[in-house]
Amino acid sequence: xxxxxxxxxxxxxxxxxxxxxxxxxxxxxxxxxxxxxxxxxxxxxxxxxxxxxxxxxxxxxxxxxxxxxxxxxxxxxxxxxxxxxxxxxxxxxxxxxxxxxxxxxxxxxxxxxxxxxxxxxxxxxxxxxxxxxxxxxxxxxxxxxxxx
Numbered sequence: 606x607x608x609x610x611x612x613x614x615x616x617x618x619x620x621x622x623x624x625x626x627x628x629x630x631x632x633x634x635x636x637x638x639x640x641x642x643x644x645x646x647x648x649x650x651x652x653x654x655x656x657x658x659x660x661x662x663x664x665x666x667x668x669x670x671x672x673x674x675x676x677x678x679x680x681x682x683x684x685x686x687x688x689x690x691x692x693x694x695x696x697x698x699x700x701x702x703x704x705x706x707x708x709x710x711x712x713x714x715x716x717x718x719x720x721x722x723x724x725x726x727x728x729x730x731x732x733x734x735x736x737x738x739x740x741x742x743x744x745x746x747x748x749x750x751x752x753x
């Protein structure tokens with residue numbers, strides 16, 4: 606689960622927020638106690654903030670931009686910003702035949718290259734895995750994110 610630090614507290618995925626909220630309501634009902642700092646907790650929708658675009662390079666690596674604005678506007682041919690940071694990643698075989706994501710580098714890409722070459726996207730579950738991996742390796746792609 607990826608948690609974001611906000612100005613007033615923390616933001617968690619909506620499903621996790623729902624579980625915490627139900628637990629809080631049960632505690633209030635049964636014990637007249639509230640979870641401390643519950644008011645500082647907010648929710649986000651992973652399918653919205655983890656919208657992404659990608660391209661596959663000749664060497665099999667993937668350039669990935671996790672940005673809802675870029676993902677939403679790509680088909681128009683004009684992006685909200687002139688350039689974006691992209692994660693260059695690759696899937697590799699892990700222990701016991703499992704696949705895992707490997708970070709290669711962070712690259713700066715400009716609007717014209719993105720509009721021309723980016724046409725794919727990765728599933729939200731892969732995006733969460735990739736972001737957790739970058740957080741654990743202390744790679745700062747998304748600000749104020751923490752993997753729990």
